[in-house]
Amino acid sequence: MDLALSVTKRSGLNSRQIQDAAFRTATRLFAFGVLILLGGVVVALAAGARPAFEKFGWYFLVSDAWNPVKDNFGALPAIYGTIVTSAIAMLVGIPLAFGIAVFLTELCEPHLRRPIGTLIELLAAIPSIIYGIWGLFVVAPVLQHTVQPALIQILGPLPIIGALFAGPPFGLGMLTAGVILGFMVLPFIASVTRDVFLTVPPMLRESAYGVGATTSEVIRHIVLPYTRVGVIGGIMLGLGRALGETMAVTFVIGNAHRIKASLLAPGTTISATLANEFTEAVSDMYTASLFALGFILFVITFIVLAAAKLMLLRLDQRAAK
Amino acid sequence: MTLYQRRRAGNVVALTLSWVATGIGLLILFLVLWTLLRNGLPALGSDLFTKPTPPPGGRGGIGNAIYGSVVMTAVATLVGTPVGVLTGTYLAEFGRGSRIAPVVRFVNDILLSAPSIIIGLFVYELMVVRMGHFSAWAGSVALAIIVVPVVVRTTEDMLMLVPGSLREAAIALGAPQWKVIVSVIYRAALQGMLTGVMLAVARIAGETAPLLFTAFNNQFWSTNMNGPMANLPYVIFQFALSPYADWQVLAWGGAMLITLAILMLNIVARLLTSWSNRTL
Numbered sequence: 001m002d003l004a005l006s007v008t009k010r011s012g013l014n015s016r017q018i019q020d021a022a023f024r025t026a027t028r029l030f031a032f033g034v035l036i037l038l039g040g041v042v043v044a045l046a047a048g049a050r051p052a053f054e055k056f057g058w059y060f061l062v063s064d065a066w067n068p069v070k071d072n073f074g075a076l077p078a079i080y081g082t083i084v085t086s087a088i089a090m091l092v093g094i095p096l097a098f099g100i101a102v103f104l105t106e107l108c109e110p111h112l113r114r115p116i117g118t119l120i121e122l123l124a125a126i127p128s129i130i131y132g133i134w135g136l137f138v139v140a141p142v143l144q145h146t147v148q149p150a151l152i153q154i155l156g157p158l159p160i161i162g163a164l165f166a167g168p169p170f171g172l173g174m175l176t177a178g179v180i181l182g183f184m185v186l187p188f189i190a191s192v193t194r195d196v197f198l199t200v201p202p203m204l205r206e207s208a209y210g211v212g213a214t215t216s217e218v219i220r221h222i223v224l225p226y227t228r229v230g231v232i233g234g235i236m237l238g239l240g241r242a243l244g245e246t247m248a249v250t251f252v253i254g255n256a257h258r259i260k261a262s263l264l265a266p267g268t269t270i271s272a273t274l275a276n277e278f279t280e281a282v283s284d285m286y287t288a289s290l291f292a293l294g295f296i297l298f299v300i301t302f303i304v305l306a307a308a309k310l311m312l313l314r315l316d317q318r319a320a321k
Numbered sequence: 322m323t324l325y326q327r328r329r330a331g332n333v334v335a336l337t338l339s340w341v342a343t344g345i346g347l348l349i350l351f352l353v354l355w356t357l358l359r360n361g362l363p364a365l366g367s368d369l370f371t372k373p374t375p376p377p378g379g380r381g382g383i384g385n386a387i388y389g390s391v392v393m394t395a396v397a398t399l400v401g402t403p404v405g406v407l408t409g410t411y412l413a414e415f416g417r418g419s420r421i422a423p424v425v426r427f428v429n430d431i432l433l434s435a436p437s438i439i440i441g442l443f444v445y446e447l448m449v450v451r452m453g454h455f456s457a458w459a460g461s462v463a464l465a466i467i468v469v470p471v472v473v474r475t476t477e478d479m480l481m482l483v484p485g486s487l488r489e490a491a492i493a494l495g496a497p498q499w500k501v502i503v504s505v506i507y508r509a510a511l512q513g514m515l516t517g518v519m520l521a522v523a524r525i526a527g528e529t530a531p532l533l534f535t536a537f538n539n540q541f542w543s544t545n546m547n548g549p550m551a552n553l554p555y556v557i558f559q560f561a562l563s564p565y566a567d568w569q570v571l572a573w574g575g576a577m578l579i580t581l582a583i584l585m586l587n588i589v590a591r592l593l594t595s596w597s598n599r600t601l
Contacts, residue, residue: 016497023499027411030404031425034473037466038428041439044446063351107336118591120346124354125587127527129554129581133561133572134353138362183349190346214328216335239435245438246530247558271438271530278442278534294442298435303433 014274045298048291049050052285060292066257068282073289074295077257081174081267082297085249086242088178088187093238096182097189098231104190105197105223106215124187132251135180136172140252143179144171163261172254175263180248185238192234196227196315211244230315234306244301248272270297343484345477354580364570369578373542374556377565383575385542388554390579392544393457393536393552394526397464401516405472413475413480414502426477433470438530448596457550460536461506463526471524476519479510514592523586526580529554554592577586 052060052073061246063074104117148169200223208218224231253264257278268276270293281287322330366380373383408425416422445462449455483506491501507514536548538559553575560572 021500023502024415027407027415028421030407030410032420033404034408034425034429034469037419037430037469040447041435041443044443045439048446050443091427095338096342099339100346101368102339103343107339113350114345116343118588119350120343120586122587123346123350124348125523125583126580127554127583128531129527129529129557130353130357133557133576138352138356143363162508176347179453186346186349190322214332216332219335240434244438246436246438250558251562256331271436274438274442274478275530275533276370279537291442291446293463294439298439299355301436301439302431305434306427309427 013098015150041298045291045295046316049295051288052292055285056289056292060289061296065255068278068286070246071283071285075270075293076258077269078268078273078293079144080259081253082271082300084263084267084268085178085181085253086172086239086267088175089181089242090235091238092182093185093189093242094177094235097186097193097238100186100190101193104194106219108109114294119192120187120190122187123183124191128184128247129218129251130244131248132186132287135176135269136251136287137247139180140171140176144169148175152264166262167260167264169264170254170266171248172252173266176254177249177253177267177269178263180252181242182244182250184245185242188241189238192237192312193227193231196230196234197223199230199315200226200276206317221288227315228291229311233311233315236304236311240305240308241299242303244271244297246275270294322475331599344367346526357573357580358575360570361571364574364577369571369574370587372573374540374551374560375567376540377563377568380567381571383551383553383556383571385539386551386553386575387456387578388544389536389539389541389550390526390553391410392546393461393464393532394522395548396457396461396546397525398466398518398522400461401465401468401521402472405469405517405521406476406514408469409473409480410502414498414506415549425484429470429473432466433474437467437528438533441534444531449535455535455549457536457546457548460550460552462534463531465530466529467525467531468521471521472514472517475520476510476514479513480516482513483509512593512596516593518591519586519590523583523590526583526586527554529558533558 007321019115021248036052056073057064060073061079062076062316063072064076065072065074066077100120104113104120106117148165148171151165152167152169156162192309204222204226205218208222213221249269253268255268255272256266257268257273260267274290274294278287278290281290368380369384370382370387371384372380374383374386408429412422416425435530440463444459444466448459448462452459487505487509488501491505491562492498496505511549532552532555536552536555538555539549539551541551543550544561557572557579560568561576563569563572
């Protein structure tokens with residue numbers, strides 16, 4: 001009797017342990033799945049890109065050829081366009097995002113903080129393609145008829161800078177794509193910046209006000225030095241987004257595989273090239289070259305996003321101390 | 322000007338710029354919405370929802386694209402959510418002190434912001450090349466891959482918010498750990514996890530880039546998951562860039578529908594979070 005009881009007890013315990021172990025293993029398997037997913041992406045892109053890298057080698061990175069008829073491809077115009085549009089996006093997005101973060105943490109009435117913060121975050125929810133269609137039909141004409149002629153007239157005659165604003169105002173081109181991208185990454189940078197601004201201990205802020213500092217001085221001398229790593233992390237996060245953003249850019253970049261000094265000229269980016277040409281690529285080398293572009297984009301964004309993540313992690317660790 | 326006046330003036334300038342920046346941010350949101358409503362409302366009508374995409378000059382709607390988007394979003398959510406929830410559970414409940422958890426968290430955060438067109442390329446190589454044709458399955462898988470990191474992130478965050486005393490109480494009653502998690506912790510975090518799923522749906526509903534090389538597009542009303550299927554983002558892309566006025570009207574109609582749906586999802590998700598934070 002005693003024996004039977006202890007046996008059932010033990011088997012009950014065992015099946016419970018088995019159930020627990022099974023559940024834990026299942027969750028761990030899926031967690032590994034996330035790692036495998038990333039590995040799979042790298043392997044698949046590399047496999048697809050191999051013929052192009054084998055044929056062109058490192059020259060692929062610096063060649064500006066894009067000739068589907070002769071099967072001769074190079075990544076430079078697309079890489080150049082990706083970097084230039086992202087740089088413009090940062091010039092547009094960072095000051096706006098920074099201003100919004102300052103407004104939300106320092107100036108805004110407390111009961112308006114949440115609604116206004118939410119509205120800004122909703123900007124991030126609007127799909128890329130909507131920014132594209134809006135950029136094409138609303139922003140591009142405005143830039144073409146008012147902003148670009150003014151830029152050409154005022155900055156065009158200047159030495160060096162003038163080359164950036166040479167040529168006719170197309171409306172579609174690097175500048176328009178960069179501006180739209182700037183609007184798109186603004187909410188990402190703004191919300192990270194606001195969050196890291198809020199990690200500044202109130203004591204620091206209040207002491208600065210106590211010795212008579214103005215709000216802008218508190219931000220420049222107290223808040224910014226304290227949160228520098230986090231702010232840069234937020235900016236890198238926005239940059240990672242801008243580099244890989246596809247549809248909005250595809251609508252307004254103009255799709256030209258050329259490197260022009262002028263920001264007003266049409267160009268292309270890696271993602272826009274993929275979106276436009278992938279389903280139309282007829283030869284195997286064409287497809288492989290597009291895969292190679294995708295691989296390059298993945299490597300660039302991975303580095304930027306990883307750096308952003310590490311910076312934000314460092315801030316978290318400091319906050320935890 | 323005295324130093325004091327200069328500092329005051331500098332402060333006023335800086336703060337005014339900050340006001341202006343916020344104004345510009347809000348203005349962009351309202352301009353986008355206003356443009357969508359102004360151009361999209363004329364497209365509204367029963368045809369928009371019930372008729373398939375027309376040839377140029379013909380009458381029609383975007384019913385097939387709405388259907389395709391809903392189906393692929395649903396399949397992607399059904400596939401991606403369990404994967405995300407289990408991974409998030411691992412990170413929050415079992416990953417403490419393990420060496421693999423920080424790596425998974427890091428990789429997940431990178432996948433969260435990785436360019437979606439790369440996911441499209443990956444699924445193209447994985448499924449489309451092997452199957453030999455575009456398919457709605459491939460599109461759903463591409464979208465599911467985007468769902469996973471969003472759900473992982475919110476699940477982990479929400480499980481971490483559940484007080485440890487709740488876990489301890491359940492374990493003290495003799496419940497096995499999996500039961501504690503499934504019937505106590507999940508229940509406590511349900512609203513937050515639901516929010517995560519809604520945000521994931523909102524995210525993929527408008528994704529275009531991963532569908533370009535996977536689900537592709539279909540001019541006809543197709544319910545075959547094994548073939549190319551129409552979807553709203555692709556139709557908006559194709560019709561907006563076309564020279565035909567009636568196609569462009571349909572594109573605006575689709576753009577308006579998709580944006581309003583996504584913004585609604587986001588607002589409801591936020592209300593859910595603030596409500597659940599209050600009750601916790």
